[in-house]
Amino acid sequence: MADGSAPRFDSDTEAQGLIDYVDASPTPFHACEQAAARLEAEGFVRLDEREPFPTAPGAHLLLRGGSLIAWDTRGTHAAGAGPAAGFRVVGAHTDSPNLRLKPHADHVKAGWQMLAVEPYGGLILNSWLDRDLGLAGRVAVRTADGVTTRLFHDRDPLLRVAQLAIHLDRTQNDELSLNRQQHMVPLWGLGEAPGDVTAYLAEQVGAEREDVLSYDVMTHPVQPSARIGLERELVAAPRLDNLATSYAGTRALLRAAASEPAHVPVLVLFDHEEIGSTSERGATSTLLPSVLERIVTAGGGTREDYWRALAATVIASGDMAHATHPNYADRHEPMHRIAMNGGPVLKVNTNLRYATDAVGAAAFRLACEQAGVPVQTFVTRSDLPCGSTVGPVTSSLTGATTVDFGAPMLSMHSARELCGAHDVPMYVAALAAFLDPR
Template sequence: MTNTDHARALCKFIDSCPSMFHTTAQLSARLTEAGFEELAETDAWSIAPGGRYFTTRNGSSIIAFEVGEKLDDYHFQVAAAHGDSPVFKVKPVAELEGPGSYLKLDVEAYGGMIDHTWLDRQLGVAGRVLVREGDRVVSRLYDSARDVAIIPSLAIHLNREMNAKLELNRAKDIVAMFSAGDLSKDAFDQMIAEDLGVERADILARDVFLYNRQPAVVWGAANEFLSAPKLDDLGCAYAALEGMLAAGANEHQVNVFACFDNEEVGSNTKQGAMSTFLKDVLMRVNSALGKTDEEYRRAVAGSFMLSCDNAHACHPNHADKHDEANRCWLNGGIAIKEAENEPYCSDAFSRAAFIAVCDAADVPHQVFSNRSDMAGGGTLGNLSNTQVSMHGVDVGLPQLAMHSCFETTGARDIALGVDALTAYYTCDLHIDGAKGFELRK
């Protein structure tokens, strides 16, 4: 695929993922199309060398793995991204009435978004709904697939200071307009029931979120840019999976792709990076292949993880917010992230390993560190290491406006990210503790 092909494919992927539950469903469909077999966590697993498999947890996290043919001295090569983004979740009792005949949606922030970017946007609602079907209760994906809400700004005539100082109270200002009077209380759940073709009384619970309905787009006089909701971190989720599929099986290792939920709120859930999900999958793979506990521990000690989460590209209007020497740029390729207070899992050893992989495949790469007087954000690499400890490096696609509801990256960076991940999954990276490593043919 060309640079443009990958950029437009990412746009299509993002448009089909209005919630983390839809993201997992889309990734599952892509893996099934590529010949991967789905394994339920509640079933016994039968795994064979040369096999391709995936499993999900909570309908919002997914792990796929491709088993090599020659596993006498094997290890895992993992790339992990996350499928959630900062959004506003609709509360269990959805509606707020008034003033007058207005009907509004009561929402709560999920993650650390840039609040003002959500104002005056056409918003949809998506997530999962638990529905009674006879003696069973089943989880159904839901997407309004139309504009159903807006969070209106206050007119400047009513707040003359807003351009000098904008302060938003989430309980007052971030409340979504749902009806001007044509709908009455409980209309929100009635809308969902009608869209799903079920009775309102059969909806028992839901996890649904507002989402920006603006489509992802490649743009610019030279088509240099890609803007979309949820680039953090669906850009990396796309690049990592497509890289694994492009690489194909590596006969001496087990290639692993993970896309976790709940990174934006700390990852400490049953389906987050701090959960046992990755550990459980790797241990079950080891056991199903007839390997011992000793062999599992040796395999993990020789394994490697790419923690894939986007990086801050140098801002065109605020270059002073970035480190003078350690900054990354749009369309310059994947960035290797490092910070000395350890929010990232990168160190000299892991950085050298990834640089060697990229250099061997002639794939461009950049570096990113925060300014020394500014704290950066954390991500999932070190959190995952609390359960499965292995060498790892944090990498990401450079982007602008991280945590806005509409973010921007370089259109070429998508293909460059896929190239980097393909090189990673293709190589046979053999690690000797922290003494050294070898890229075997």
Template sequence: MREITADAREQACDLLTFIDASPSPWHAVASCKQRLLAAGFQRLEEVDRWQLEPGGRYFVVRGGSSIVAFTLGETPLLDTGLTLVGAHTDSPGLRVKPRPAEDSAGVVRLGVEVYGGPILATFSDRDLGLAGRVMVRTGSGIESRLVHLDEPLLRLPNLAIHMNREVNEAGLKFNKQTELPLLLGIGEAGRSADERFRQPVAAAAGVAPEALMTWELVACDTQKGAFWGVDREFVANGQLDNLASCHAALSALLATQRPTQTCIVALFDHEEVGSESAVGAGGSLVGDLLQRIALQAGLDVEDQRRLLARSFFISADMAHAWHPNFPAAYEPCHRVQVNAGPVIKSNANQRYSTGADTAALFMAICEQAGVPCQQYAHRTDLGCGSTIGPIVAARLGIPAVDVGSPMWAMHSARESAGVLDHHYMIRALSAAFSA
């Protein structure tokens, strides 16, 4: 392993800070907005007519949980094409239902719905809070407000081994309807379970409980991110999949000053549940934005197609690192190592968007950046996950590659990755924007 520089350590520390401040997709977008505004980016609204200036730096938000930021290049679009990096703001977990609270024999529980494919057992016996957005009624109308209850509020206690003797052999399993409700507190005479739930949420939103209309809330781990390992060469946190890629892409864009080509970062919600939504990669967000940029540049329909054919899309998601305790889970010749560089992900059935040509192009980008890279393929007898890569590539008709930083425990409440790998990914994406 190469030496971990102070720069790499600082970037990993900033990543953990970013994740800790972003316990939900809406918070992740708010964190991105804050950084973009501080760097001089201008916010655009989809309902307005745009006036884009050469060299301008802009961003647009859709639905509060997806964001696209871009820097216009100094040369005409058709001369260089554009580079687009995509990632996603959502992570698997537990979402609070619209009417969640119930009193069960004197204990207040919150009903939750499983979002995506989390490792459910990892959410048990953890100090959980709540985060997301709530809709509130105010004197001036309906408002959306972010809330983050980051103190231990909820818990999913395990059943004692005395009542589940086979747990260590059969594995920890939960019935998603009856055994996943989260414990909130002891019921109180004269106060309903709904009132017990609304009170802390309303306080976090700065309104009275009766002003709460509805919500989109996630159960979030209250433990902060941390370095670990004998040389502190690893990081642990929730939502590394895929906030690490969001942070890397945004960091690369912010570090790219006066690029020759137009550079775009698109961070979508709903990847973990299929991307088919107005704010997902299957929606119109990035296509709408590219069309508006092209129209501002005076490109007609044919030139817009020429632009896409000359462009490059990097789908940045995380990758499965080889786990020494489970060697049989991996393809023998594709054992991706932590802290050994970005991973190019390939799948013959197009679960990833990578082709031999786009893989070679990303290899060249890594060479230019001076970072190592690796290649990954899933075991043939195991189902392979997918990303936004094939979705965006198919909708835009743009050459694409799927890449990611290697990690352990993907979709766990507490994931792990390498300090150097995050540094490598930022350097690789920065090189892509500077090509």
């Protein structure tokens, strides 16, 4: 649908579903809880990673901080595929660039109460200026039963990173230079004494101030996501990179659940992709390989069966893709134009910043063909550096055939991004077909 016309899919339902998911997911922790709630509503059972996996076939999920993995063995069991059945894995990430509170956040300057923040990931700094910001995250609280973590999401406009008036810097329209330490500190009130962010957090999570032990707290724009454009064919929202894939993957797994493929459909949503994936819950962690192995052994398989299953596995690593920008068309590869509302995008890089090879690309093209959606191919200009995602990492950890893909968007890493409303149902349909090939 390169001309922007609507495909035959239900764009209104899926675009609104994406908007609802994004607006309820200001942090990776919320994104995982939102995905888990949708899966649990359809019969998936949450597991504790510290407990043995069930041996009976079923649909399960577990969370590790801001990461989630979910799978369904009912179909492979019904199909008699056995414990060495391969996996079809859709991977995405839950984190997005933002401003995160420092441990000692409260301070005062020139009569202003302010909160010290640290930029996370490769954010576009100027896109955070003069936006109304809320706070959300998780708080570690002391209780009678030990330490627990509690989530909160304050949608009220609390903070603002104020831009300097043009009268005080006449050059900023020509060359804006922002210092991350000096110029990106949000205002949070007036006064000569610091505020008390710990007391604020205690109130948010229903705890006593002295019981707040630590926190992972992030700012987020409070402006709701919206359909925009003359025909409302676009979605403007924060965190589309990569919550659009997290949403589509969750919807796709629900479509594929309990069918009878000769493999196990899996969804994995990683945290910390924007900063290199190196954490206990990032793509370089044990999360994916350990859970895949436990699925095999819980089904009665051996370690030999596990390695056989990996050899039969295909991973689709989803991260958003750059649509061709009309104001900066020269920054794109001229032979690979990417259109908004033009369908999913295969991402290819010969230096393996993306993991796609011919075999993986073929698997994804067949999925799009099965779903009845067009497919586009992204290659970056040869004289520009290329981004990366979790695909090369998961490929190297598992040895599985892996393909990198995305949905087209503009303003990637801005505080407010843009994607196509008609791309959302095509994205869901393609991933559902990938998880359940016919």
